[in-house]
Amino acid sequence: MRSILPGEAFPAHTPAASQIFTTVLCHGPLTRTEVAKRAGLSAAAVTKAVRPLIEAGYLVEDVDEEARPSLGRPANPVRVDGGRxxxxxxxxxxxxxxxxxxxxxxxxxxxxxxxxxxxxxxxxxxxxxxxxxxxxxxxxxxxxxxxxxxxxxxxxxxxxxxxxxxxxxxxxxxxxxxxxxxxxxxxxxxxxxxxxxxxxxEQWFGAGVGLSDFAVVTVGAGIGCGLVVHGRVVSGAYGVAGEIGHLSIDPAGPPCHCGNRGCVEAIAADPAIVRAVREATGIPVADAAEALRLAHGGDPGAREVYARAGAAIGRAIGSVANLFGPERVIISGEGLVAHDLFADQILEAFAASAFGTAGQCDLRTRPLPFExxxxxxxxxxxxxxxxxxxx
Amino acid sequence: MRSILPGEAFPAHTPAASQIFTTVLCHGPLTRTEVAKRAGLSAAAVTKAVRPLIEAGYLVEDVDEEARPSLGRPANPVRVDGGRxxxxxxxxxxxxxxxxxxxxxxxxxxxxxxxxxxxxxxxxxxxxxxxxxxxxxxxxxxxxxxxxxxxxxxxxxxxxxxxxxxxxxxxxxxxxxxxxxxxxxxxxxxxxxxxxxxxxxEQWFGAGVGLSDFAVVTVGAGIGCGLVVHGRVVSGAYGVAGEIGHLSIDPAGPPCHCGNRGCVEAIAADPAIVRAVREATGIPVADAAEALRLAHGGDPGAREVYARAGAAIGRAIGSVANLFGPERVIISGEGLVAHDLFADQILEAFAASAFGTAGQCDLRTRPLPFExxxxxxxxxxxxxxxxxxxx
Known part of the structure; x- marks a missing residue:
């Protein structure tokens, strides 16, 4: 379909050329030798692929008068011109x-x-x-x-x-x-x-750069999870994957909209938190922002709800770590406005549920603006x- | 290290040649054209790689007098000589x-x-x-x-x-x-x-052939899980992966040897079943075989223990499906001698916990001898x- 659309063709016509460009995009500036090493390709292949990308302005070479060419190849690092x-x-x-x-x-x-x-x-x-x-x-x-x-x-x-x-x-x-x-x-x-x-x-431009196995867990209106395994995002054979929100962690837990009980989402997503804060405090809070204000104001019932949510998220991340052993889990999403109320509980529950060396996984909280x-x-x-x- | 050891070198000296042989091993007999298509390589590359493998006797060509060469390439299927x-x-x-x-x-x-x-x-x-x-x-x-x-x-x-x-x-x-x-x-x-x-x-010779995403769940002395994602076995960044036995599915569940509570292994592995059958029946069963005899004999307390174990296994497989969306889950292990006592509960709990289309995952029970x-x-x-x- 792209042929009928405006714009120009990107001058990387083979998988190897695309890979070379991606390597510079994610890790640059890099010399051609460094690109070759990272991409597992020959320096000659890199030199050949880089030329048209420089000519078309997608890559630029940082000129350093001190650098000496090695084996006839330019020694200057190349980087992506983001503005191209x-x-x-x-x-x-x-x-x-x-x-x-x-x-x-x-x-x-x-x-x-x-x-x-x-x-x-x-x-x-x-x-x-x-x-x-x-x-x-x-x-x-x-x-x-x-x-x-x-x-x-x-x-x-x-x-x-x-x-x-x-x-x-x-x-x-x-x-x-x-x-x-x-x-x-x-x-x-x-x-x-x-x-x-x-x-x-995150994989190309964020906290997942250079990692072959990591997860992103998002907290907010829902509880989501993106998984990268063997360097590729997991999509699921039937279209479902990363449904950390529907890990059932407590058979006696609250009912979930999916029909199951004790799902992480039924404990730790915004609507569940609002409902639980209403029940715990008797105050008819309208939304997550009001629930949060109540907890930040020191209401013990509301604070307990956030603590339980943190424990549920931590246990769910423990399950992710036990099953696929990611190098890092990036916790993000608009729900992190309540970070101070449940960060400790996430870490505690994760430590308790991660098995053996899976607990070495690097948990990283990364509040992201909604955009x-x-x-x-x-x-x-x-x-x-x-x-x-x-x- | 292999160089100092006896034996002869396998005549596939490039990743492509290994891949071609593996394709025939897992899917053969195949014609060279079919191999090329499956492996995503050129027919010329396949023809070139196949020749030394035939010469060394690892591949054999089934001679069919009717088959006509196409484009100069032999049309006969090749297969691995297992006895080689x-x-x-x-x-x-x-x-x-x-x-x-x-x-x-x-x-x-x-x-x-x-x-x-x-x-x-x-x-x-x-x-x-x-x-x-x-x-x-x-x-x-x-x-x-x-x-x-x-x-x-x-x-x-x-x-x-x-x-x-x-x-x-x-x-x-x-x-x-x-x-x-x-x-x-x-x-x-x-x-x-x-x-x-x-x-x-299973991936090369069993129920996982041709699947890029599947899981093997083993039931018995422990509860284990092997995951294949994007065509490769998952090993975990820190050496731990597939620890389905240590998914914590019930905060009020029995203590586990790992220090956590309500792990699948603490509910559904042989030692947990033996312990629970003793408690439920008051009979000091010595091992899993005795517990099984009691349940097969109709003891309601013992049968209930197996039913609970099945539900735990089913929920755990639901977690695997929700996170990875495998195409198939192969349930195996020596614990399947109790298959008749918990198969229905595995399926029911899986259906209740699988989210959306993740429930389409093909659950396959495959009793395997211990060898x-x-x-x-x-x-x-x-x-x-x-x-x-x-x-």
């Missing part, structure tokens, strides 16, 4: 769309929100197209093309097919979102699950732009 | 060593057990060497060399380094088992965790023989 291309990322939630314009290094240049009146696909597509056109107008000022659009949606998303198979928050089923958005925006579109998109951003979800979407667009063989 | 090489696999438990002699297709030719008087490394190595020499004598009758020895041990095993880092059952720490066994047997040795070895056997563990060890030796880049 722009990307748009959108995160669609039940009540708004967040959009960011990023450069090729996934640095946010500008961001915008639009509220959503209705969650139907037609209304969402119209709002999304309007937001994209605003961001395209902003992009004009930079004088480089927007090379791709990424859209992140919660739920079961078939990235390869560009289809949202099922999104409970939006109540969408089998929406060919990539095709529809390509028609309304004229951009190449990548659609992915929101947590997986955030995981891609990071949209940045994740942009990261998937960058990934698609660079290589078409990712999925 | 032999392998030995050993599984070391706390009280015995099980040994098998297999062919290159991992078919068992003969098997033997020896009891272990003491679990110390020296005594185990002596018994293992004696068992290997018996199996080597048997192999003489087949007129082909034994090309490798695999040893499977429960616990934390560093396959690449050939070291048993920690095996609780044997109380071993940091034993360079591969090096020691190479010295006493003269064979190239591969050492791996027992559940991972069984998983390799299958040793066959798993042989599979790792075959893997090492064919390719040195596996780990």
């Amino acid at each position: 291309a722009l990307f748009i990322g959108l995160k669609i939630t039940g009540d708004e769309i967040i959009g960011v314009l990023t450069d090729l290094c996934c640095r946010i240049r500008t961001s915008r929100h639009v509220p959503l009146a209705a969650p139907g696909p037609r209304a969402v597509l119209e709002s999304a197209a309007a937001l994209v056109h605003e961001l395209l107008a902003e992009a004009d000022g930079f004088g480089v093309p927007v090379s791709g659009l990424g859209i992140a949606v919660s739920g079961d998303v078939d990235r390869a097919g560009g289809v949202v198979r099922y999104s409970p928050f939006l109540d969408w089923r089998d929406i060919p979102l990539a095709e529809l958005a390509e028609m309304t925006t004229g951009l190449p579109v990548t659609v992915d699950n929101d947590v997986r998109a955030l995981t891609v951003a 990071e979800w949209a940045r994740g979407a942009a990261a998937t667009a960058i990934q698609s732009f660079i290589r078409s063989d990712t999925y | 090489a032999l392998f030995i696999g050993l599984k070391i438990t706390g009280d015995e060593i099980i040994g098998v002699l297999t062919d290159l297709c991992c078919r068992i030719r003969t098997s033997r057990h020896v009891p272990l008087a003491a679990p110390g490394p020296r005594a185990v190595l002596e018994s293992a060497a004696a068992l290997v020499h018996e199996l080597l004598a048997e192999a003489d009758g087949f007129g082909v060399p034994v090309s490798g020895l695999g040893i499977a041990v429960s616990g934390d095993v560093d396959r690449a380094g050939g070291v048993v880092r920690y095996s609780p059952f044997l109380d071993w720490r940091d034993i360079p088992l591969a090096e020691l066994a190479e010295m006493t047997t003269g064979l190239p040795v591969t050492v791996d965790n027992d559940v991972r070895a069984l998983t390799v056997a 299958e563990w040793a066959r798993g060890a042989a599979a790792t030796a075959i893997q090492s023989f064919i390719r040195s880049d596996t780990y």
Whole structure:
């Protein structure tokens, strides 16, 4: 489909060339020799792939007069020129769309929100197209093309097919979102699950760079998890993976919307916390922000609810560590505004449930602004732009 | 190290050639065109790699007078000659060593057990060497060399380094088992965790053939799990992975030897079942066999213990499915002698805890004789023989 769309071809025509560019993007600046070593390719292959990328302006060579060529190869490091291309990322939630314009290094240049009146696909597509056109107008000022659009949606998303198979928050089923958005925006579109998109951003540009096995756990309206195993994001044979929110950790726990009992999400997600704070305090708090204020104000019942949530999250992360032994788990999401109320409990419960050396896993808390979800979407667009063989 | 050992070099000197042989081994007989398609390589590369493998007798071509060459390439299917090489696999438990002699297709030719008087490394190595020499004598009758020895041990095993880092059952720490066994047997040795070895056997020769994502769950003295994600066995960044037995599924559950509470192993492994049957019935059953007889005899208390064990296993498999979304889960292990007492509960608890389409995962029960563990060890030796880049 990309052939009918505007923009120019990226001058990396083989998997090896894409890999070389990705190596510089994630780890640069690097000399050609360093790239070859990291990518497991010959220095000659790197030199050959780098040339057209420099000519097209995607890579730049830092000139250092001191550096001496070795074996006839330039010794100067190369790096990605982030400003060479722009990307748009959108995160669609039940009540708004967040959009960011990023450069090729996934640095946010500008961001915008639009509220959503209705969650139907037609209304969402119209709002999304309007937001994209605003961001395209902003992009004009930079004088480089927007090379791709990424859209992140919660739920079961078939990235390869560009289809949202099922999104409970939006109540969408089998929406060919990539095709529809390509028609309304004229951009190449990548659609992915929101947590997986955030995981891609961490893998390429964040705390997952250089790790072959790590997890991202998101805390907030839901409890999500993105897994990278053997260097690749796990998608699940049937479209479901990383459903840490539906690990059942207590048969006597509260009922979950999924029909099971004692799921992590039924204990530690925002709606569960609001409900539990109401029950514990008798105060009819309206939302997560009010529940949080009560706990921050010192209410012991409310604080206990957050402590229980932290313990549930810590045990769930312990399960992830016991099953696949990640090198690092990055804890993120808007729920981290309550970080001070449950961070200790997360660590304690993790330590108690991690088996043996799995407990050496590096737990890292990383509060992310909400626009990071949209940045994740942009990261998937960058990934698609660079290589078409990712999925 | 292999250079000082007897045997001949396997004529696949590149990763592509190893991959081609593996494709025929797991999926054959296949025509060269089919091999190329499956392996994602050119037909020319396949033709080139196949020739020396046929010359050395590892591959054979089924002659079909009707088949016509296409584009100058022979159209006859090729398959592995299983009898071309032999392998030995050993599984070391706390009280015995099980040994098998297999062919290159991992078919068992003969098997033997020896009891272990003491679990110390020296005594185990002596018994293992004696068992290997018996199996080597048997192999003489087949007129082909034994090309490798695999040893499977429960616990934390560093396959690449050939070291048993920690095996609780044997109380071993940091034993360079591969090096020691190479010295006493003269064979190239591969050492791996027992559940991972069984998983390799399923991946190459069993119910995991052709699947990029599946799990093996073993039930018995412990509860183990081998995971294959993106086509490779998961080992864990810190040496721990697949510890399904230490998923904590009930904070009010019985204490586990790991120090946590409500672990699957503390509910569903043989020692836990024996303990729970004693408590439920007041009868001082000595071991799992007696507990099983009581339940098979209709004792309601004993039957309830097995039902609870099944529910715990089913919930744990649900957690695996929710996190990784495997295409299939193979349930195995000597604990399946109680299959009739908990199979329904496994399925029910799995269905209740699997989230959305993760529930489509194919649960397959596969009772395996105990020598299958040793066959798993042989599979790792075959893997090492064919390719040195596996780990």
